[in-house]
Amino acid sequence: MKHMFGTKINTDPEKIKEILERGVDEVINKEHLQELLQSGKQLRIKLGIDPTSPSIHIGRAVVLWKLRAFQDLGHKAVLIVGDFTGLIGDTSDKESERPMLTEKQVQENKKTYFEQAFKVLDKSKTETRYNSSWLKKLGFLEIGKLADMFGLHEFEARENISKRLKEGKRVSLRELLYPLMQGYDSVEVRADVELGGTDQRFNLLAGRTIQPAYGQKPQDILMTNLIDGTDGRKMSSSWGNAINLTDEPNDMFGKVMSVRDDMIVRYFEHATRVPMNEVEVIKNELEAGASPRDIKKRLATEIVSLYYNTKTAQESSLEWEKVFSKKEMPSEIQEAPGEGMKLVDFMTEHAMATSSSEAKRLLDQGAVSVNEEVVKEWGRVLRGGDVVKVGSRKFLKVV
Numbered sequence: 095m096k097h098m099f100g101t102k103i104n105t106d107p108e109k110i111k112e113i114l115e116r117g118v119d120e121v122i123n124k125e126h127l128q129e130l131l132q133s134g135k136q137l138r139i140k141l142g143i144d145p146t147s148p149s150i151h152i153g154r155a156v157v158l159w160k161l162r163a164f165q166d167l168g169h170k171a172v173l174i175v176g177d178f179t180g181l182i183g184d185t186s187d188k189e190s191e192r193p194m195l196t197e198k199q200v201q202e203n204k205k206t207y208f209e210q211a212f213k214v215l216d217k218s219k220t221e222t223r224y225n226s227s228w229l230k231k232l233g234f235l236e237i238g239k240l241a242d243m244f245g246l247h248e249f250e251a252r253e254n255i256s257k258r259l260k261e262g263k264r265v266s267l268r269e270l271l272y273p274l275m276q277g278y279d280s281v282e283v284r285a286d287v288e289l290g291g292t293d294q295r296f297n298l299l300a301g302r303t304i305q306p307a308y309g310q311k312p313q314d315i316l317m318t319n320l321i322d323g324t325d326g327r328k329m330s331s332s333w334g335n336a337i338n339l340t341d342e343p344n345d346m347f348g349k350v351m352s353v354r355d356d357m358i359v360r361y362f363e364h365a366t367r368v369p370m371n372e373v374e375v376i377k378n379e380l381e382a383g384a385s386p387r388d389i390k391k392r393l394a395t396e397i398v399s400l401y402y403n404t405k406t407a408q409e410s411s412l413e414w415e416k417v418f419s420k421k422e423m424p425s426e427i428q429e430a431p432g433e434g435m436k437l438v439d440f441m442t443e444h445a446m447a448t449s450s451s452e453a454k455r456l457l458d459q460g461a462v463s464v465n466e467e468v469v470k471e472w473g474r475v476l477r478g479g480d481v482v483k484v485g486s487r488k489f490l491k492v493v
Contacts, residue, residue, distance in 0.1 A: 103134045103168040113163050113316075117156060117364045119292045120317045122299070127287065127314040131167070139164040140172045140285035140313070142225070142276060143211070144180035145203035146195065150210045151336035152397065153329030156364045157289050157318045158214040164287070171220045172283045175207045178226040179276060184297065185254070185269050194268070210339045213401050221283075228282045229275055240274040243303050249273075252296050273300040281305055285313045292317045321364050324352050343398050344424070347410035348487050350394035351418070355386040358393055366396040417486075423466075424489055427481060432492040437464070437474040437482070440492070446484040461485055 110131045114121055121127055130137060141161045143154060150158075165171045180200045183193065195203075208222055249270055250256060258265055277300030280288055285305075290298045295317060302312035320328055323335025330336065337349045353361065358380065362373045376389060391411060398407035416422045432440040438453045440446075441462070447453035453462075453472075460468050463483045464476070476482070480492040 101136050101168050103136055104166070105132050105134055106167075107132070109163075109167060112370065113160070113167070116370060117160070117318050118316060119319050120295075122302075122315045127316070130286065130314070137164070137169045137286040138172055138284055139169050140174065140280060140283055140288045141290070142174040142176050142179070142279055142288075143207065144176035144184060145200055145207050146180055146183075147331035148203050148206070149331065149336070149338035149340045150207065151323075151329055151331060151338045152365050153321050153323065153336065154291075155214055155339060156321060157291060158211060159367070160289055160316065160318055162214050162216070165216055165219055171215055172223065172285065173208070173211055173215065173220055174223045174225050174279055174283065175204055176276075176279075177201070177204050177224045178229040179272065179279075180204070182268060182272050182275065184272050184276075184294075206340070213339050223283060225275070225279050225282070229278065232278070237271070237274065239307075240278060240304060241271075243307065244270075244274070244300070246270075249296075273297045274304070277301040277304040280313050281308045281310060284310060286311075287314045287316060289316050289318070291320050293320060319360075319364060321360060322354075322357055324349055326354055326357075337397075339401055343402050343406045343410045344413050345487070346401070347394045347398050347407070347414050348418070350397050351387075351390055351414060352487075353390070355380075355390070358386060358390055361393055362396075366393065366400065368396055423481065427489045427491045429493045430490045432476050432480075432482075432490075433478045435476050435492075436472070437462070437469065437476060438472050440476055440482065440490075441484060444490055446482070446488050446490065456484060 110128065113131070114124060114128065139161060141157060143150065161171050161173070177200050180203070181195055181197065183195065212220070250259065255265055255269075273296055276297040280301030281304055285301065288298050288301055298315040298317065302315065305312050323329035323333065324337065325333070325335040327333060327335060331338075337346060341349065350361070359373065359377045362368055362376055363370070380386060380389060391414075394414070395407045395411055398410050413425060417424050430440075430444045432443070435443070438450050438457070441453040441456070442448075442450050447456055456462050457470050457472055460470065461484060462469055464474065464480050466481075466483075476492045478492055482490050482492065
């Protein structure tokens with residue numbers, strides 16, 4: 095433990111090793127960062143999140159927990175909500191051009207971002223910024239200077255951009271500007287280290303290129319792995335496969351229980367704070383034939399506990415057991431107006447299906463029940479008090 099101007103900096107080698115390795119894909123420059131962490135100097139650790147949707151999901155929280163780990167050692171967490179970069183749109187992980195959001199959409203999305211982040215970070219030790227406060231002021235001259243530091247060939251070399259160009263898909267000049275903005279953010283907050291997912295590699299490296307032009311040392315960068323969502327694809331709000339920090343405890347628990355068995359260990363490593371030696375034991379238990387369902391219940395309990403508390407997580411576990419194992423009705427069922435409505439219309443009206451054609455398909459497949467009896471009639475008229483169940487997790491009571 096070292097003191098830096100009154101701030102205690104923890105230089106425990108084991109804690110530093112975990113920061114640099116747990117859930118981490120790549121560190122640039124690892125040796126340099128290790129030396130800095132051992133030096134006892136307080137570092138400025140930057141993380142930027144664009145408010146492209148109203149909720150932060152646990153996939154994006156992987157890097158938030160990494161920021162918290164640096165914070166726990168005594169380093170300064172600098173959290174930037176990209177209300178300007180969110181307008182421009184980052185296509186690092188996209189196979190097509192991301193449409194520009196409107197200012198109104200971004201303002202709406204960002205309302206609770208810091209509040210959600212503080213489910214992970216220590217609010218009293220976090221510096222919070224909006225990047226519109228400096229990016230809005232940049233003029234063409236400054237942007238020209240930034241753009242001069244990069245060649246088009248570097249941008250084209252990125253895998254997803256190269257693929258789109260080969261397929262004849264449009265790549266806008268706006269997309270070329272995004273890494274410059276993220277890199278300039280690092281200058282503005284004087285970042286020593288920037289965190290991000292593996293899909294952010296090019297953007298993170300941009301900061302290292304730009305900082306020396308402003309008399310700053312290039313930041314080290316740490317990239318965390320991405321985790322898959324409930325359907326096995328990369329977790330994304332736009333794909334509807336995300337487990338959100340704002341989900342109700344029972345929903346969060348149920349979503350975790352629905353992830354593939356082969357994702358259990360990866361979730362323990364990236365989405366919980368269970369010590370890695372315990373994660374290794376869990377991995378060995380699964381390989382030896384332990385019940386994935388039982389271990390997944392522990393995983394779901396750990397995740398709900400992180401964002402709520404242990405008591406709530408235990409209650410969610412009991413509720414899941416009641417509804418999904420014993421096939422009983424939930425303790426509390428949300429009510430929705432629908433007396434006299436046709437079942438298909440009720441399902442689409444209350445987002446139990448995305449469209450009437452999907453509602454009809456679910457009915458045909460026997461995935462819909464009313465009062466615990468499977469119903470396949472599209473035109474079934476609902477009465478007050480009817481309980482409609484769609485799939486395994488959606489319940490509504492008709493009023």
